[in-house]
Amino acid sequence: MNIEKVIDWFKAAKPNPTEKDKATQIGAHFEEVAEMMAALSCNSAQAEQISQEFYVCDAIDKNSDGKFVELPENWEIDLLDSLCDQIVTAIGVGYMMGFDMAGALQEVNLSNWSKFDENGNPIFNENGKIVKGENYFKPDLKKFVRSNDAPAAE
Secondary structure: OOHHHHHHHHHHHOOOOOHHHHHHHHHHHHHHHHHHHHHOOOOHHHHHHHHHHHHHOOOOEEOOOOOOEEOOOOOHHHHHHHHHHHHHHHHHHHHHHOEOHHHHHHHHHHHHHOOOOOOOOOOEOOOOOEOOOOOOOOOOOHHHEOOOOOOOOO
């Protein structure tokens, strides 16, 4: 499984992302951080608060109905650096935990494709976030958890 397959999913879901789509995806990223904190029995409320604060921070402008979001200029390099570091550190955490990250990522990507309807179209909520439809299946990740002593799954 490679990053290109995940990107293909996003291209199918959002071929021409708007500024609002970009902000929604950043918010979804913060939501995943909150889920990680909850999985580790940490204070996930703090991470959820960060997610909520993103939508009301001065760094983005919204009109009164919240449908238009304008991200600040000249921040792309710092964001790209941060995202790459997050990918590397996420893979590092998975490695240290003995997880089969490649296999798990492939399983999650297959699950994400199941969010599309029977015609191959993504299903969105009112905020433009891709949601689970009736064809959705939860990824079976148990088989990708292994100890550091176990051989890698093929």
